Every structure is written in C-alpha cells, then in structure tokens.
Amino acid sequence: MARILSLFQPQPFLALVGRRKPLLCKMSMDSRARKVFAAAVEAVHPDTVVRQSIERKDDTVIIDGHKFKLKHNLHLVGFGKAVLGMTAEAERIMGDHLVKGIISVPHGIQQTLQQHGKGHLLLKENSCIKVMEGAKHNLPDADAQKAAEEIKELASGLTEKDLLLVLISGGGSALLPAPIPPISLQEKQDVTRKLAAAGATIQELNTVRRALSLLKGGGLAHCAHPAQVVALILSDVIGDPLDLIASGPTVRAEVWPEEVLTVLESYNLLNSLPASVKDVLGRPSPRWRENKEEADTPGHVHNVVIGSNSIALQCAGRRAREVGFRPVVLAPGVCGDVKAVARLYGLLARFACSPEEPPPEIAAEVLRLGPDVGVESWDLCRTMQVLGEGRADGWGALCLLAGGEPTVELTGKGRGGRNQELALRVGLELREMQLPPNGPVFLSGGTDxxxxxxxxxxxxxDGGLCEEARAQGLDVDSFLTNNDSYTFFSRLSDGQRLLVPGLTCTNVMDVHMLLIPPIPINMS
Known part of the structure; x- marks a missing residue:
C-alpha cells in the first residue's frame, strides 16, 4: 500500500498536461458546471453523431475508414429512443441513394419533438422511410412487434448488391421484439420477467432473450445476408458492449439451447415453461449454425459506436478548458450504489482541497472503494496523482469528469432519480469533509x-447545501430516506439547484462533474 500511495506525491506529470493556468471566467461555478454538462449532451445529439460519422463523396460513403459504393442501393432500418433524429440526418446525407427504410421509435415521439421545437429531428414529408411508433412505457408491445416484423421482411429481401444501414440506440431492445414462432410476445415476456424476479444476471437474461428472438443476437444481420450491413450505434451501456446494446441485433451470438436450459433450470423455471418455448429450445440447431458459412462471411457486418459516454466526457473536457478549468477524466463506467459513489467523490474533493498533504488514509479508502463503484485502481491512482499535483503546485480550477449509471436502493416512495439523489448525498459528504461552501461544486445529470x-x-x-437546507427548514436525511430528492431540490431555494435541460433526444447514461476551485500555492 505504501508503494501505491507514493504515487500521490508531486510527480513530473505536469510535463504532459502543461503548466499554463487557464483563465478564470467571471461566471459562477454553478453556471460553468451547467455549460460543461450542456457540451457533453450536445456532443452526443443524434444528428450530430451521425453527421460526424458519415462522410459522403459523390457516389461513395465513408464510415469508420471503410468505403461503400452507393448505387441507389441503400436501405435503412433503425430502432431506439434516439433513432428518429439519427435517421433524419442520415436521410439528408444519403439523398436519393436511399431506396427504402423502416424505423421503430417510442410511442408519441414525433409529436413530442414537434412540440419542443425539434423539427430538424423529424423526417421530411416525402420521406421513403416509414416511421412506426410503439413500446409504450418502454415495454415491448404489439405495435413494436409489427415494426420488427416489417424490419425483418425488408432485411430478408436484400441481395449482395444492397447496403443496409442499421441505426441503433438505447431502448432498441423493447422496440424490436420478434419472438421465434410459435412463441408469443406475452410468453417471451413472461419467461424473462420470471427470470428477472428470480435474480438472474443481465448476462443470463440476455442468453435467454436471444435464444427466443429472431432478430436479437445477430439475427437481423443474418436475415440481411448477403447484403453488406453497417450499424451505427449510440451506446447507453457501460463499456459499450455491442452484444448488449439493444441485445445486439447485428452482433453474432451463438445460441445453444443447452446453455439456455441450464439457466432456466438453475432458477427452477423449466417446469413452468410454455409449450412453445420448450418447442423452440428443443430444436437441434441454433439460428447461427443453420448456415455457418454465411454467418462467417468476412466483412458482411460492420459495427461502429458513434456516440458514447466517453465521447460526451471528451467534449465536456474541451468545454471545461474554455471556461477556465483543467479537466481530468476519471472513468466513463462509474456504477454501484449511490452511497458508495457519493463517498468516492467526497473523498476525492477532500484529497484535492486539503491545504496540506492529505493523510494517506484518504487515498487508501478511495482505492478500497474502486471495486464497489466500477473504477479501476489505475484510474483512481492516475486521478489522485493529477489532483495532488494541482494542490502542490497551486494550479487553477480543476474539473473532474466521470460517467456511468449508479443505482439507488429504494426505501421510500418519493420522487427523484439516481442523479438527484447522488447530488444530494455528495452535498452531505462535502459537509462531513468540512469543505467550505465556496469550495467544490458537484453536478450529476442524465444525458437523456x-x-x-x-x-x-x-x-x-456544494458544501453549503446542508446549511442552506437547515435555514429553510428542510431535513436532508428524511428526504433521502424517502427517496424524495426531487421534492427536496424543488423546495430548496425555489429549485435553483435543479438541472433541467429539457428534451435532449439522446442517452449515453450520466455525467458526473466535480469542480475544484483554484488552489493557492503553499508558500511555507
């Protein structure tokens, strides 16, 4: 441990990031935090990520360094909460080379976009792309299944001369339900619901879900063979695993009935399976093995992640520099209980703001928290090294950035979400660390x-939150017990601390931001 903690003594890391102090803006820390968050969201707008990922040169389109010839041979399908805006931009870029398209999007999204002045994310009136709305309340339904059937029909009719552009974003799994006949949508939902209730892991759920689906687990790409398939993906999953985003319709996954049966047996669900599910799982060959030669065709499918939490954090860091901060990115995959995550940010704030070298116990606790919050020890060491150098050399303001998706243990019936509760708990941590009210500022916001x-x-x-709440007669602990963070922030100073960006039309999980004020050089 002593060797690890020695990393946090001042090192020549400044040679990598430069010694020039950024100019401080006159705007408040709160205002600058909001501007940095806005930049993160802007970076992953659905039209922006598509525009930046597709380069059109006459009759050729370049995507991720790969060239594809356009001969009025382009077809488009899509599914997900952000897909309508992605499709509108793709349609503008591809022009009349686009022959036909079908997208499955959330119920009411077109009207919502129109009402919020987001008309640029809607398709043109004479579009050749059919928009199908479904999945009310983010649950698969008959409308979404109908869209999935039409998407499958389009893909299945393509030839080796065709190019299929697949647009995918978060929420795509619910918008592309296609159970293998004779399984009904309700039967498939019942099986996965029972699994989830029994405590199955996300990997186990996906194993079963793919086995019962025509299009998930690479099924869509399989249907489109021999056409070239290019998938542009806006990720809402930690680590951007292609097989988990919308359940991987363009990512090959071998489905073994024996593996599925083992999962179901481990949760004592075999005897309660519908006859249709037993029928499908009893068939000898999994979907991909029916024609292995086709499945293994080189270059048949090209998957590209064009928007993610990492991309959002990179752009947030650039905006942070513009408004007077020196950025450092901790990690894009923070997870775990908000209590542990809040503790981590409180410790990092104290580490950065200590007027003298902080006690080694702080760094040790940060490292112990790492596995609980999904952050590697290396990233924690690197971050604390930068924060330590900032303290030792009297840098200007620092901006610690991270992203991910923590979880909240529900103990009450209040209103709010993981970001508001995380912000409230970090406020408590800053008070317990005895950091000044004009010290660090923390922001947590969902990019959706x-x-x-x-x-x-x-x-x-910030550190003044608890005193501000006490002065207004608000008991922080009681609001946390009831998971009522939204009511708390709404009542606190007329809701001025709430982050309300409006409809963003995207989702790459959450952005966390810890702003450290300028640290004076220790002249002793």
Missing part, C-alpha cells in the same frame, strides 16, 4: 434530460 419520473435531469450541489 430526465432523472426518474421528473422533468429534472439532475442537480448541482
């Missing part, structure tokens, strides 16, 4: 613009 069943995406907090 909504945190739980509220219009807020998150909140901004």
């Amino acid at each position: 613009g909504q945190d739980g069943p509220t219009e807020a995406a998150g909140a901004v907090t």
Whole structure:
C-alpha cells in the first residue's frame, strides 16, 4: 500500500498536461458546471453523431475508414429512443441513394419533438422511410412487434448488391421484439420477467432473450445476408458492449439451447415453461449454425459506436478548458450504489482541497472503494496523482469528469432519480469533509434530460447545501430516506439547484462533474 500511495506525491506529470493556468471566467461555478454538462449532451445529439460519422463523396460513403459504393442501393432500418433524429440526418446525407427504410421509435415521439421545437429531428414529408411508433412505457408491445416484423421482411429481401444501414440506440431492445414462432410476445415476456424476479444476471437474461428472438443476437444481420450491413450505434451501456446494446441485433451470438436450459433450470423455471418455448429450445440447431458459412462471411457486418459516454466526457473536457478549468477524466463506467459513489467523490474533493498533504488514509479508502463503484485502481491512482499535483503546485480550477449509471436502493416512495439523489448525498459528504461552501461544486445529470419520473435531469450541489437546507427548514436525511430528492431540490431555494435541460433526444447514461476551485500555492 505504501508503494501505491507514493504515487500521490508531486510527480513530473505536469510535463504532459502543461503548466499554463487557464483563465478564470467571471461566471459562477454553478453556471460553468451547467455549460460543461450542456457540451457533453450536445456532443452526443443524434444528428450530430451521425453527421460526424458519415462522410459522403459523390457516389461513395465513408464510415469508420471503410468505403461503400452507393448505387441507389441503400436501405435503412433503425430502432431506439434516439433513432428518429439519427435517421433524419442520415436521410439528408444519403439523398436519393436511399431506396427504402423502416424505423421503430417510442410511442408519441414525433409529436413530442414537434412540440419542443425539434423539427430538424423529424423526417421530411416525402420521406421513403416509414416511421412506426410503439413500446409504450418502454415495454415491448404489439405495435413494436409489427415494426420488427416489417424490419425483418425488408432485411430478408436484400441481395449482395444492397447496403443496409442499421441505426441503433438505447431502448432498441423493447422496440424490436420478434419472438421465434410459435412463441408469443406475452410468453417471451413472461419467461424473462420470471427470470428477472428470480435474480438472474443481465448476462443470463440476455442468453435467454436471444435464444427466443429472431432478430436479437445477430439475427437481423443474418436475415440481411448477403447484403453488406453497417450499424451505427449510440451506446447507453457501460463499456459499450455491442452484444448488449439493444441485445445486439447485428452482433453474432451463438445460441445453444443447452446453455439456455441450464439457466432456466438453475432458477427452477423449466417446469413452468410454455409449450412453445420448450418447442423452440428443443430444436437441434441454433439460428447461427443453420448456415455457418454465411454467418462467417468476412466483412458482411460492420459495427461502429458513434456516440458514447466517453465521447460526451471528451467534449465536456474541451468545454471545461474554455471556461477556465483543467479537466481530468476519471472513468466513463462509474456504477454501484449511490452511497458508495457519493463517498468516492467526497473523498476525492477532500484529497484535492486539503491545504496540506492529505493523510494517506484518504487515498487508501478511495482505492478500497474502486471495486464497489466500477473504477479501476489505475484510474483512481492516475486521478489522485493529477489532483495532488494541482494542490502542490497551486494550479487553477480543476474539473473532474466521470460517467456511468449508479443505482439507488429504494426505501421510500418519493420522487427523484439516481442523479438527484447522488447530488444530494455528495452535498452531505462535502459537509462531513468540512469543505467550505465556496469550495467544490458537484453536478450529476442524465444525458437523456430526465432523472426518474421528473422533468429534472439532475442537480448541482456544494458544501453549503446542508446549511442552506437547515435555514429553510428542510431535513436532508428524511428526504433521502424517502427517496424524495426531487421534492427536496424543488423546495430548496425555489429549485435553483435543479438541472433541467429539457428534451435532449439522446442517452449515453450520466455525467458526473466535480469542480475544484483554484488552489493557492503553499508558500511555507
């Protein structure tokens, strides 16, 4: 441990990031935090990520360094919450080379975009792309299944001369339900619901879900063979695993009935399976093995992640520099209980703001928290090294950035979401660390613009939060016990600490931001 902690003594890391102090803006820390968050969201707008990923040169399109010839041979399918905006931009770029398309999008999304002045994310009136809305309340339904059937029909009719552009974003799994006949949609949902209730892991759920689906687990790409398939993916999953985003319709996954049966047996569900599910799982050959030669065709499918939490954090870092901060990215995959995550940020704030070298116990606790919050020891060491050098050399303001998707243990019936609760808990941590009210500022916000069943995406907090709440007669602990962070922030100073960006039309999980004020050089 002593060897690890020695990393946090001042090192010549400044040679990598430069010694020039950024100029401080006159705007408040709160305002600058909101501007940095806005930049993160802007970077992953659906039209922006598509525009930046497709380069059109006459009759050739270049995607991720690969060239594809356009001969009025382009077809398009898509599914997900952000796909309508992605499709609108793709349609503008591809022009009349686009022959036909079908997209499955959330119920009511077109009207919502129109009402919020987002008309540029809608398709043109004479579009050759059919928009099908479904999956009310983010659950598969008959409308979504109908869209999936039409998408399958389109893909299955393509030839080796065709190019299929597949647009995928979060929510795509619910919008592309296609159970293998004779399984009904309700039967498939019942099986996966029972598995989830029994405590199955996400890997086990996906194993079963893919086995019962025509299009998930690479089924869509299989249907499109021998056409060339290019998938542009906006990721809402930690680590951007292609097989998990929308359940991987363009990512080959070998489906073994024996493996599925083992999962179901381990949760004592075999005897309660519908006859249709037993029929499908009893067939000798999994989908991909029916024609292995086709499945293994080189270059048949090209998957590209064009938007992610990492991309959002990179752009946030650039904006942070513009408004006077020296950025450092911790990690894009913070997870675990919000209590542990809040503790981590409180410790990092104290580590950065200590007027003298902080006690080694702080760094040791940070490292112990790493596995609980999904952050590697290396990333924690690197981050603390930068924060330590900032303290030792009297840098200007620092901006610690991270992303991910923590979880909240529900103990009450209040309103709010993980971002507002995280912000509230970090406010408590900053008070317990005895950091000044004009010290660090923390922001947590969902890039989809909504945190739980509220219009807020998150909140901004600092060390003065608890004193401000006490002065207004608000008991922080009681609001946390009831998971009522939204009500707390709404009542606190007329809701000024809430983060309400409005409809963002995208989702790459959450952005966390810890702003460290300028640290004076220790002249002793």
